[in-house]
Amino acid sequence: MSRNIMKNETIPGALEAxxxxxxxFTDSAYTSHEHREAILERSDRLKLELDHLLGLYANVxxxxxxxxxxxxxxxxxACIDAVKELSKNLANAATxxxxxxxxxxxxxxxxxxxxxxxAMVSDINRLHHTSNAFQDSIDHILEVCKLLRHVAVSETLQxxxxxxxxxxxxxxxxxxxxxxxxxxxxxxxIAQENLEVFADMYQWLVSDVTxxxxxxxxxxxxxxxxxxxxxxxxxxxHGTTSKPLKSVRLDVDEQEKIAKSGLEMKLITNEMDAETDxxxxxxxxxxxxxxxxxxxxxxxxxMAFSMYQFTKGxxxxxxxxxxxxxxxxxxxxxxxxxxxxxxxxxxxxxxxxKKELLEYLDKVPTFVQRLQFTVKDHTVGKAAxxxxxxxxxxxxxxLMNVISKVVxxxxxxxxxxxxxxxxxxxxxxxxxxxxxxxxLSPQALQRLAISHSGTLPR
Numbered sequence: 001m002s003r004n005i006m007k008n009e010t011i012p013g014a015l016e017a018x019x020x021x022x023x024x025f026t027d028s029a030y031t032s033h034e035h036r037e038a039i040l041e042r043s044d045r046l047k048l049e050l051d052h053l054l055g056l057y058a059n060v061x062x063x064x065x066x067x068x069x070x071x072x073x074x075x076x077x078a079c080i081d082a083v084k085e086l087s088k089n090l091a092n093a094a095t096x097x098x099x100x101x102x103x104x105x106x107x108x109x110x111x112x113x114x115x116x117x118x119a120m121v122s123d124i125n126r127l128h129h130t131s132n133a134f135q136d137s138i139d140h141i142l143e144v145c146k147l148l149r150h151v152a153v154s155e156t157l158q159x160x161x162x163x164x165x166x167x168x169x170x171x172x173x174x175x176x177x178x179x180x181x182x183x184x185x186x187x188x189x190i191a192q193e194n195l196e197v198f199a200d201m202y203q204w205l206v207s208d209v210t211x212x213x214x215x216x217x218x219x220x221x222x223x224x225x226x227x228x229x230x231x232x233x234x235x236x237x238h239g240t241t242s243k244p245l246k247s248v249r250l251d252v253d254e255q256e257k258i259a260k261s262g263l264e265m266k267l268i269t270n271e272m273d274a275e276t277d278x279x280x281x282x283x284x285x286x287x288x289x290x291x292x293x294x295x296x297x298x299x300x301x302x303m304a305f306s307m308y309q310f311t312k313g314x315x316x317x318x319x320x321x322x323x324x325x326x327x328x329x330x331x332x333x334x335x336x337x338x339x340x341x342x343x344x345x346x347x348x349x350x351x352x353x354k355k356e357l358l359e360y361l362d363k364v365p366t367f368v369q370r371l372q373f374t375v376k377d378h379t380v381g382k383a384a385x386x387x388x389x390x391x392x393x394x395x396x397x398x399l400m401n402v403i404s405k406v407v408x409x410x411x412x413x414x415x416x417x418x419x420x421x422x423x424x425x426x427x428x429x430x431x432x433x434x435x436x437x438x439x440l441s442p443q444a445l446q447r448l449a450i451s452h453s454g455t456l457p458r
Contacts, residue, residue: 015050019043021150022086025093028143030100035093042086049075049082087151094147098213101144105206108137112175112199119179119195122186131176138172141209148216157216160312163259164212168205174198197274204270254386261393262311265304268400272301275407293344296337297407303330304400307393320389324375327392331371334399338364341406348413357409360402367399 022043026036053075111134118127145165152158178195185191276297303326309315310323317323341361348354374395379385413419 011050011054015047018086019047022090024146024150025090028097028147030097030140030143031093032096035089035096038089039086039093042082042089046079046082046086049079053079090147091151094144094151095217097144097147098217101141101209101213104137104140104144105210108134108141108206109203111137112202115175115179116195116199119182120186120192122183124183127179127183131179134176135173138168141206142169145209145212148213152216153219156313157212157219159256159259161212161216163256163263164205164208167263168209171198171201171205175202193274193278197270200274201267201270204266257390258311258386258393261390261397262308265308265311265393265397265400268397268404269301269304269308272297272304272400272404272407275404275411276301278411292340293337293407293410296333296340297403300330300333300337300400300403303333304396307396311393320385323389324392327371327375327396330396331368331375331399334364334368334371334403337403337406338368341410344410344413344419347417347419349417353409353413353416357406357413360406360409363402364399364406367395367402371395371399 022039025031025039031039053072056072056075111130114130115127115134118130142165145161145168149158149161149165152161175195175198178191178198182188182191182195276294306315306317307323307326307330310317310326317326338361341357345354345357345361348357371392374388374391377388377391379388
C-alpha cells in the first residue's frame with residue numbers, strides 16, 4: 001500500500017465525505033428504524049477500523065518493508081469489509097424506499113387530478129389542503145431520487161437521477177401555482193391550459209423517476225447498464241461495415257450537458273403537443289382535425305421527441321448519424337409546414353393577428369437554414385462530434401420553439417376568423433435519390449450511407 005494513499009489528510013477526508021452522504025439516509029423521514037440503526041452501526045464500525053489502520057500504519061511507517069506487515073494487511077481488509085457492509089446497508093435502505101415509490105407516485109397522480117378539479121370550481125379550502133398533500137408527495141419522491149443518486153453504480157445513472165430530481169423540484173410545484181391561478185380566474189382559458197400543461201409534465205416527470213429507479217435497482221443487482229454510447233461505423237460500400245461499434249464513455253460535464261439539452265427538447269415537445277391538441281379539442285366545425293398544419297406539427301413533435309430519447313440512450317436512434325439524419329428530416333418537414341402556413345396566412349385578414357403570425361413565420365427559414373448548416377458540418381473525433389450533437393439538438397430546439405409559436409397563432413387566427421384549414425396532401429415515399437421522405441423509419445436509416453465520422457450515442 002503506497003504512502004500517498006495512506007496520508008492522514010487523504011483518508012479521513014474521504015471518510016468524512018462518505019459519512020456526510022450517509023446522513024442523507026439516516027436523516028430521511030422515510031428510512032425505517034431498522035435501516036437507520038444498521039447504517040449508524042456500520043458507520044461507527046468503519047470509523048473504528050479506519051482509526052485503527054491509521055494508528056497502526058503510523059507506528060510501522062518508519063520501518064523497512066512496513067507495507068508488507070501482516071497486521072497492516074489485516075487492518076486494510078477489515079476496513080474494506082466495513083466499507084462493503086456499509087454500502088450494502090445503504091443500498092438496502094434505498095431499495096426499500098424505491099419499492100414503496102410506486103404507492104407515492106400513484107398518490108401524486110391522484111392528487112393532481114383532485115387539484116385540477118378543485119381549481120376549476122375555485123374550491124380554495126380543499127385546494128389548499130390537497131396542494132399541501134401533493135407537496136409532501138413530491139418531497140417523498142425527491143428524497144428517493146437523492147438516495148438513489150448516492151447508491152447508483154455509474155456516473156450516467158448518477159447524473160440521470162440528479163437531473164430527474166432537479167426537474168421534479170423545479171416543475172412539480174408549478175402544478176400548484178397553476179392551479180391557484182386557475183382558482184383565482186376560473187373563467188380563464190389560458191389559466192386552464194397552463195394547468196393542463198404542467199399536469200401533463202408532472203406525469204412525464206413521474207415516468208422518468210420510475211425509469212431511473214428501475215435502472216438503478218437493476219444495475220445494483222449486476223445487470224448491465226442500459227444507456228450505452230457507441231461510435232459510428234466508418235463509411236464502407238453502401239455505407240456499411242462489418243466492424244462492431246465501440247463503446248465510448250462521456251465525461252461528467254458532457255453527460256450533464258446532453259441531459260440538459262434533452263430536457264429542453266422534451267419541454268418544447270410538450271408545448272407543441274399542447275398547441276396541436278387545441279385544434280383537435282376545438283368545437284369549431286371549421287377547424288378540422290385532419291388539417292395539414294396539425295399533422296405536420298405533430299410529425300415534427302414526434303421527431304423531436306425521438307431526439308430527446310436519444311439523449312437518454314433510448315428509442316430508435318442508435319448512433320449520432322441517426323440523430324443527424326433525423327435532424328435533416330426535421331428541417332425538411334419544417335420547410336413543408338412553412339409553405340402550408342404561408343398559404344394559410346393569405347386567408348387571414350389584415351391586423352394584429354396576421355402581423356404576429358407573419359413575424360413568427362418569417363423566422364422559420366432562418367432557423368431551418370441554421371439547422372441544416374449544423375447537420376452538414378463535418379466532424380472528426382469524439383470532442384468535435386459531441387459538440388455537433390449538442391449544437392444539432394440546440395438548433396432543433398430553437399426551430400421547434402418558433403414553430404410552436406406559429407402553430408399557436410394559426411389556431412388563434414383560424415378560430416377567430418373561422419378559416420377552413422388546408423387538408424393533408426399525401427406525399428409518396430421517396431427513394432434515396434429523390435426528396436427526403438416525410439417521416440424517418442428504421443429501414444430508411446439502415447439504407448442511408450453514413451457520411452460522418454465521430455463518436456457518441458448510442
